[in-house]
Amino acid sequence: MKLTDYIAEFLAERGVRHVFSVTGGAIAHLVDSLGNREKAKGDIRYICVQHEQAGAMAAEVYSRIGPGIGVAIATSGPGATNLITGICGCYFDSIPGLFITGQVNTKESVESIETRPRQVGFQETDIVSIAKPITKYAAQVRDPSRIRFELEKAYYIAHEGRPGPVLIDVPLDVQVADIDPATLPAFDPRRDFHGTPQESDEDLKKKISEMGALVSEARRPAVLLGGGIKLANAEREALRFAEALGFPILVSWSAFDILPHDHPNYAGTIGVYGDRGANFTVQNADLLISVGSRLDTRQTGGRVDLFLREGKSVMVDIDPHELHKNRGFTPTIAVCADAKRFLNAALASIPQFKKPDIGAWLSRAREWKKKYHAVLPEHFQMPAVSAYAFIHALSDALPQDEIVITDEGGNLVWTMQGWIVKKGQRIISTFGNSPMGYAFPASIGAAFAAPGKDIICIDGDGGFQLNIQELQTVAHYNLPIKMFILNNRGMAIIKQFQEAYFENRRYATEPEGGYSMPDFARVSEAYGIPAIVVEKPAAVKDMIAKVLAHKGPILCDVRIDRDQKLNPKLEFGRPLEDMAPYLSDEELSQNILVKPVPRLAGKKGWQRLQ
Numbered sequence: 001m002k003l004t005d006y007i008a009e010f011l012a013e014r015g016v017r018h019v020f021s022v023t024g025g026a027i028a029h030l031v032d033s034l035g036n037r038e039k040a041k042g043d044i045r046y047i048c049v050q051h052e053q054a055g056a057m058a059a060e061v062y063s064r065i066g067p068g069i070g071v072a073i074a075t076s077g078p079g080a081t082n083l084i085t086g087i088c089g090c091y092f093d094s095i096p097g098l099f100i101t102g103q104v105n106t107k108e109s110v111e112s113i114e115t116r117p118r119q120v121g122f123q124e125t126d127i128v129s130i131a132k133p134i135t136k137y138a139a140q141v142r143d144p145s146r147i148r149f150e151l152e153k154a155y156y157i158a159h160e161g162r163p164g165p166v167l168i169d170v171p172l173d174v175q176v177a178d179i180d181p182a183t184l185p186a187f188d189p190r191r192d193f194h195g196t197p198q199e200s201d202e203d204l205k206k207k208i209s210e211m212g213a214l215v216s217e218a219r220r221p222a223v224l225l226g227g228g229i230k231l232a233n234a235e236r237e238a239l240r241f242a243e244a245l246g247f248p249i250l251v252s253w254s255a256f257d258i259l260p261h262d263h264p265n266y267a268g269t270i271g272v273y274g275d276r277g278a279n280f281t282v283q284n285a286d287l288l289i290s291v292g293s294r295l296d297t298r299q300t301g302g303r304v305d306l307f308l309r310e311g312k313s314v315m316v317d318i319d320p321h322e323l324h325k326n327r328g329f330t331p332t333i334a335v336c337a338d339a340k341r342f343l344n345a346a347l348a349s350i351p352q353f354k355k356p357d358i359g360a361w362l363s364r365a366r367e368w369k370k371k372y373h374a375v376l377p378e379h380f381q382m383p384a385v386s387a388y389a390f391i392h393a394l395s396d397a398l399p400q401d402e403i404v405i406t407d408e409g410g411n412l413v414w415t416m417q418g419w420i421v422k423k424g425q426r427i428i429s430t431f432g433n434s435p436m437g438y439a440f441p442a443s444i445g446a447a448f449a450a451p452g453k454d455i456i457c458i459d460g461d462g463g464f465q466l467n468i469q470e471l472q473t474v475a476h477y478n479l480p481i482k483m484f485i486l487n488n489r490g491m492a493i494i495k496q497f498q499e500a501y502f503e504n505r506r507y508a509t510e511p512e513g514g515y516s517m518p519d520f521a522r523v524s525e526a527y528g529i530p531a532i533v534v535e536k537p538a539a540v541k542d543m544i545a546k547v548l549a550h551k552g553p554i555l556c557d558v559r560i561d562r563d564q565k566l567n568p569k570l571e572f573g574r575p576l577e578d579m580a581p582y583l584s585d586e587e588l589s590q591n592i593l594v595k596p597v598p599r600l601a602g603k604k605g606w607q608r609l610q
Helices: 003-013 028-041 052-065 084-093 127-134 144-159 201-217 227-231 235-245 276-284 339-352 359-371 387-397 410-418 439-449 461-466 468-477 492-501 520-526 537-549 585-590 605-609
Strands: 018-021 045-048 070-074 097-103 137-140 165-171 221-225 249-251 266-269 287-291 312-317 333-336 403-406 426-428 455-460 481-487 531-534 554-559
Touching (some): 018 052, 028 045, 028 097, 052 070, 052 084, 052 097, 052 468, 084 165, 127 137, 127 165, 137 144, 144 165, 201 312, 201 333, 201 339, 221 235, 221 276, 227 235, 235 287, 235 339, 249 276, 266 276, 266 359, 387 410, 387 481, 403 410, 403 439, 410 481, 410 492, 439 455, 461 468, 468 520, 481 520, 520 554, 537 554
Parallel strands (some): 018 070, 097 165, 137 165, 221 249, 287 312, 312 333, 403 426, 403 455, 455 481, 481 554, 531 554
C-alpha cells in the first residue's frame, strides 16, 4: 500500500470528511491519494482553498463543530509556513487540529550532509522546529514503518488533556514508500505517553468539599463558565451546576454561547471589553467559582492584583500551568481537572452544600445586566449606521441554532457586546491569537462541517482584505455564507487607541493615513457572488431580511459610522469596574460594595504602564 494512501485511509476512518489544501510538489502525492479515495469510497474529500492560511483557519473551525478533527495539508517551504497563523489559533484556543506537510526527499535534506547550510533541497524548511512552540506535538516521519505510530500518537495527543494542534512532516520519498499496514507498529498511550496530571479522585473530592465550605460562607458568589467547558463537551453539566448553585452566571468570550442570554441568572461577560454590569458582579463578588477559564488579563484587566480583590476563588482548569501562573492573582482553591469530570463530581456533592440566601445579590446582578447594556438608545438615532444597532438587528433577526463566525478587532467587540444569544446558537471566533482575516476562511470550514446550514460571517473592512481571495473558494463550492462587512473605512480599535494616546494622529488607520479598502460589492460581483451595500439606518432591517432569505453566498457591505467607538472598554491601569466612558464618582461608588480603589486622574494608565 502506498504510504499516502494509508494516510488518507487513516483520516477517513477517524471521521474526517474534508481536508483543506493548496496543492504543491511536496504534497501532490497525498492530494492524489485523497482524490483517489474520494472516487473509490466517497468518504473523504480534499477542498481547494486559495491560501494555506485560509486552509488552516478552516480546519480550526472544522474541529470546533465538525464530524472529525480539522485537517489542513500543505507543501514544503512557503506552503508549510503559511499554515502558522492558523496553527497558532488552534494552540492558544486549545482546539485539536492535524496539520500534515510535505518535505523534500530525505537524501536532499540538510540532515543528509555533514555541514549545515541553510537549505539543500528546493523549498526545504525545518517546519518541525518552527511549529514546536505552537503545537502539542510536531515530528518528521523519516522511516516509512513509523507512519502509523506517528499518526496515532499525534491524533491522540491532539485530543488528550488540554487539546491543541499537532503537525506531521512527511518527506517525498517517505510518501511514496510501499508499506504493509499489518506490520506497522502501533502507538499505545499507556506505554508511549505520559498524560496530563490531574487531581486524584480522592483529592478532587476533598477540594469539592472545601469549595462547599466557601459556598456556605459566601454572600455575593458568582460562577464563571469558560471555554474549557465546551472543549470537554460539558455544556449541559455546566448549566446544571450553575443552576444547582443558584449563583449569577458569568461567561468568558469563548463560552459566550454556552447559555441563552435570557436565562434568569445570566449576568454577562467579564473583561476589558466585557459588560460593565458583569464587571460590577465579579468585582463585588466574595466568591468566584471559575470552571474552564484561564483568567487571562483580557478578563481580569491589566491590574490583576485588583481583580476580585476582596473575594475568594475556586479555579478549575485542566492545565496546571494556568492554575499556577502567579501573575498577581492566586486562586484560593486550584483544581487541576477536566471540566466534565469536575462538574459531575461537584453535582453529586452540591445537595450536601449549605447554600446561603443570596436573593438580594442575585437581583443586584440582574439590575446591573439590564442597566448597563452596551446597546444604547442613541445608537438607533445616529445619522449613519451604528455598529451596535446593526448587531442588535442581526441578532434579533437570526433564529435559534445558527452558526455565527466573527473576525477580530472592532467587529468582534461590537458583536460580543451587542449580540443576544438564543438557544443553540454558536458564536465563534479565535480569541487567543486573535488574527485579522479569520472569520471568512473560518466560515468556509464551518460550511463544510455543517452542510446545509447558512453560515453568518461578520467581518471588518480590514480583516476581510486579509483573505479576500477566498471569495473564489466560496463561489466554486457555492457555499451558503452570508458575509456582513462592518465597513467603517478604518481600523476602529487602533483609531480609538490613537485618539486616547497619540493625540488622534491616525497613521495607517484610515484612507487619509495610508490605509484603504476597495469597493467590496464590486469585488464580490467579480467573483460571481451577489452583493448589497447599505448606508442608511432605515434600510438595515430590510437588508438583513433580504440577505438571510437569499439562497447561496451573498455579501453585504454595511457602511457604518466612520468614528464608531467601542464602548465600554477598560483603559490601562484601571480596575475592572472602572470602564470608559467613565461614570461619575457618585454613580461608581453606588455600584461598588467592596473597598474602592482611588481613581486615576485622566488617561494615566499609559504612563503607569511606561
